[in-house]
Amino acid sequence: MSGNLIVIGRIQRAIGLHGECAIEVFGSTFENLEIPAEILIGVRESETRSIVVNKIEYRPKCIVCSFSGIDDRESVDQIRGQFLFVEKAKLPSLDDDQYYHFELEGMKVYSDTNAFIGVVDNVYNFPTVDSLEIRRSNGDLIMVPLTNDSVLKIDSELRKITVNPDFLEELL
Structure with missing residues (x-):
């Protein structure tokens, strides 16, 4: 199973x-x-x-x-x-802009200029906001809140997440 x-x-x-x-x-x-x-x-x-x-x-x-x-x-x-x-x-079906955490795990993360950032390792359900744990190609982990300000687009067919580059500057 x-x-x-x-x-x-x-x-x-x-x-x-x-x-x-x-x-x-x-x-x-x-x-x-x-x-x-x-x-x-x-x-x-x-x-x-x-x-x-x-x-x-x-x-x-x-x-x-x-x-x-x-x-x-x-x-x-x-x-x-x-x-x-x-x-x-x-599982009940969700609206088009909603995702189960397991659906996001393994998705590739890019900036809006298509620069590869990493892969979603895990999704955490914190009390104030859900956050993506992204494993960078060098092995480092970064956390990105799953908000409209930081995550610009989730494409489930391409298994790709586009993240706001302004937000990334603070993390990288």
Whole structure:
């Protein structure tokens, strides 16, 4: 099943006594789940099983979930540290100007004069803004916020991102 699953989160710890748990969320896919949602859970992509998300609660310091069959602290402890996955085919479609993080990873990054900058290594979902981690050809990493000011164009067919050169001057 390699490559068909997207990691959307990880079980952090039990919250309370009735099987609720804090979730570390990766990207914005988690917030698009329609509850109840059948997803997959496991320590790695090749070892998953189905689980149903019954509730998602956004609290000030964490996201709290409850799952079918997980109804006490001990049950949460058994799945603690495991990853939450969804199948790519089951992801809701996005608007033309929206992208899932995994779609951006591996894209080549250029300036508006077509000078090669690097390749998107990772996309981070920071509290204030998503950011592209770009690996330069010399191995250095730079972070570019995923904003209209810094990213001029994303061409998914060419797998190419064009970045504002004025913004790059500050980073390079």
